[in-house]
Amino acid sequence: MAVTKQQKADILADLVMKFKEAKSIGFASTNTLTVAEFGDLRNALREVNASYTLAKKTLIKRALKDALDIEVDLSDLPGQIGAVCSNDDAVAGLGKVNDLVKSTKGEKVSWAISIFEGELNDNETTKTIAAMPSRETLLGRLVGSMQSPLSGLARWFDAAAKEVESTGKTKVSELDGEAAPAEAKEEAPKVEEKKEEAAPAEEVKTEEAPKTEEKAPEAHAEEKKEEEKAA
Numbered sequence: 001m002a003v004t005k006q007q008k009a010d011i012l013a014d015l016v017m018k019f020k021e022a023k024s025i026g027f028a029s030t031n032t033l034t035v036a037e038f039g040d041l042r043n044a045l046r047e048v049n050a051s052y053t054l055a056k057k058t059l060i061k062r063a064l065k066d067a068l069d070i071e072v073d074l075s076d077l078p079g080q081i082g083a084v085c086s087n088d089d090a091v092a093g094l095g096k097v098n099d100l101v102k103s104t105k106g107e108k109v110s111w112a113i114s115i116f117e118g119e120l121n122d123n124e125t126t127k128t129i130a131a132m133p134s135r136e137t138l139l140g141r142l143v144g145s146m147q148s149p150l151s152g153l154a155r156w157f158d159a160a161a162k163e164v165e166s167t168g169k170t171k172v173s174e175l176d177g178e179a180a181p182a183e184a185k186e187e188a189p190k191v192e193e194k195k196e197e198a199a200p201a202e203e204v205k206t207e208e209a210p211k212t213e214e215k216a217p218e219a220h221a222e223e224k225k226e227e228e229k230a231a
Helices: 005-021 035-046 057-068 091-103 122-130 135-167 216-231
Strands: 023-032 050-055 082-084 110-116 119-121
Touching: 005 050, 005 057, 005 082, 023 091, 023 122, 035 091, 050 057, 050 091, 057 082, 057 135, 082 091, 091 110, 091 122, 110 122, 119 122
Parallel strands: none
Antiparallel strands: 023 082, 023 110, 050 082, 110 119
C-alpha cells in the first residue's frame, strides 16, 4: 500500500518531535523481526520511556536534519531502519534493543549508528554504548553495596539478642564479649613498670666502749669491814 504525502508528512513530524526530545538515538537494521518480537520490544521500551520507530531511510535522514541539523547517510544500511529514542535514561532504551541483538545474534536486529550526547557515533562505538549498564542498573548495584554492611550489622544484632536471651542477661552491654570479633579482643600492651631499687643501707660501725666491772655495794661493805678488823 502506497504511503500518501500526508502520511509521510505525519511520519516526518513524529520523527522530528521524537528526535528533539530524545536524550539518545540509536539506529538499527531490522531484517526478519516478527510481529510478536516487535511487539515485545516495544513493550520493553515503554517500561523505560523509550520508543522504536520504523521508517524509510529518506524520512529518517530528513528528520535528523530538521531536528538536530545532523547529516547522515543511511543508504548503505541493509533492510529497514528502526530509530530507538530514549527519553529518560540515555542508555536504557539502547540496552533493551541490545538485549534483542544479543539474543538473536544480530541476525534479526543489528546496530548501525547512534547519536549520543549530541555526537554521531559509528557502528563499533554504538555497540559499546548500548552494552553499558543503565542508570537503574547502576543504582541497583549501589544500593546492593550499601545494604551489604547493613545486613552484616543486622546479623550481629540478631546474634547478640540471642546471646542475651540464652544467657539470661537483660542488656547487650552485660555480655562478657565472647562473641565480639577477634580483633576487638586484642589486649592493650602491658607496660612494665620498673621498680627503683633501694640503695643499700650504709653499715654504720659503732665501736664498743671497754666494759668495766662494777662491784655491787654489798661487796664494798664487806671489804671495808675486813679492813677495819685488820687495823
